[in-house]
Amino acid sequence: MSPLWLFLPICMVTSLVLAATRDDRPLAVLARGARTFVLLSLVVALGCATFWFLQWAQPSRRAFLLGVGGVVVGFFALHALAQALAETPFGKQAHDALAWLGLAMPREVRDGAGSSGGPGGAGGGGGRS
Amino acid sequence: MAEHPDAAPPRTPNFLTWIVAWVIPGGGHVLLGRTGKGIFFFALLLLTFLGGLVLADFRTIKPIADNPFYFIGHFGSGMSLGLTHLLSRSAPRGLVPSRFSEAGLLYMSVAGLLNVLVMMSLNAPTDRSAPPAGKKEGLA
Numbered sequence: 001m002s003p004l005w006l007f008l009p010i011c012m013v014t015s016l017v018l019a020a021t022r023d024d025r026p027l028a029v030l031a032r033g034a035r036t037f038v039l040l041s042l043v044v045a046l047g048c049a050t051f052w053f054l055q056w057a058q059p060s061r062r063a064f065l066l067g068v069g070g071v072v073v074g075f076f077a078l079h080a081l082a083q084a085l086a087e088t089p090f091g092k093q094a095h096d097a098l099a100w101l102g103l104a105m106p107r108e109v110r111d112g113a114g115s116s117g118g119p120g121g122a123g124g125g126g127g128r129s
Numbered sequence: 130m131a132e133h134p135d136a137a138p139p140r141t142p143n144f145l146t147w148i149v150a151w152v153i154p155g156g157g158h159v160l161l162g163r164t165g166k167g168i169f170f171f172a173l174l175l176l177t178f179l180g181g182l183v184l185a186d187f188r189t190i191k192p193i194a195d196n197p198f199y200f201i202g203h204f205g206s207g208m209s210l211g212l213t214h215l216l217s218r219s220a221p222r223g224l225v226p227s228r229f230s231e232a233g234l235l236y237m238s239v240a241g242l243l244n245v246l247v248m249m250s251l252n253a254p255t256d257r258s259a260p261p262a263g264k265k266e267g268l269a
Binding site: 010014018022 | 236246249
């Protein structure tokens with residue numbers, strides 16, 4: 001197996017490409033890329049930890065499938081919970097945090113995007129400030 | 130048609146642009162006038178591909194049976210596909226793969242797949258060349 005640090009350059013390149021596809025300003029690309037890099041590295045670390053845990057625990061096929069099912073069900077449960085909390089102050093703060101990390105569209109952009117599609121861009125000012 | 134004073138009208142990619150973007154990473158952006166971004170993508174993906182080649186000791190995946198995931202990744206860009214094809218015709222350097230060969234193949238495959246993402250961004254509406262009027266320029 002390859003050393004773990006070899007995944008870091010891949011995460012860095014992927015983060016920079018992702019950031020550059022979403023912004024044109026060099027400093028903003030660097031800032032967004034740095035945040036995405038941290039997140040991607042965490043995801044890779046989580047994946048590796050899961051892999052090592054599975055190697056260590058040697059689960060049976062039934063236990064493995066139950067674990068995967070639990071993760072899938074848990075994901076949808078968390079998604080439903082996030083939807084329910086989206087309009088609460090906590091949900092808005094959480095959304096802002098995700099947007100800052102580059103994982104969600106900022107609320108101003110999201111709220112303004114729906115009304116700015118018409119000719120002339122007449123509806124672009126609907127965003128909350 | 131009214132023109133925006135602070136932004137040039139976006140140029141839509143045509144068939145040639147897509148072809149160039151597939152063959153040369155970032156080439157489509159250069160054709161659309163986004164030269165800096167095109168050069169950035171080209172340098173980044175070329176370095177990733179070359180880094181993978183070095184790590185893999187200049188071995189590449191030839192048949193799809195070797196590893197279908199890495200093989201498919203090469204199709205992401207003409208550059209990686211062509212270089213892979215050229216290098217796979219040369220004789221292998223040794224019988225024992227290098228210690229980092231798996232990581233090297235991953236680098237090359239990711240470089241190809243990222244070019245697909247770069248191509249998709251050719252007509253992405255999320256590109257921002259300047260902050261919108263009336264909004265502060267914070268971290269994007």
